[in-house]
Amino acid sequence: PEALGLVLPDLRSRLGQCVRVLLQPLDEEGRAAVLRERALRRGLAIDEAAIEWLLSHTGRELGGLITLLDWLDRESLAAKRRITVPFLR
Numbered sequence: 001p002e003a004l005g006l007v008l009p010d011l012r013s014r015l016g017q018c019v020r021v022l023l024q025p026l027d028e029e030g031r032a033a034v035l036r037e038r039a040l041r042r043g044l045a046i047d048e049a050a051i052e053w054l055l056s057h058t059g060r061e062l063g064g065l066i067t068l069l070d071w072l073d074r075e076s077l078a079a080k081r082r083i084t085v086p087f088l089r
Contacts, residue, residue: 032051050083
């Protein structure tokens with residue numbers, strides 16, 4: 001809040017009392033953990049090798065990975081197959 005250059009002292013004071021959290025981009029293991037957790041919540045069976053394959057062959061943006069996981073869930077249900085590396089290929 002100090003870096004915003006706010007003119008109103010009341011607003012500056014109120015924002016100064018807020019909790020500040022510095023977010024860092026997820027690393028490779030963090031992205032894998034998010035994919036595992038999302039799959040687990042959906043009851044989706046996904047091999048660890050498939051998660052590694054996804055992370056090495058697709059984009060790194062987390063929103064895109066989650067959208068891809070949603071699509072893979074639908075496709076694996078339609079094909080009645082688990083999400084494995086051969087399925088991903």
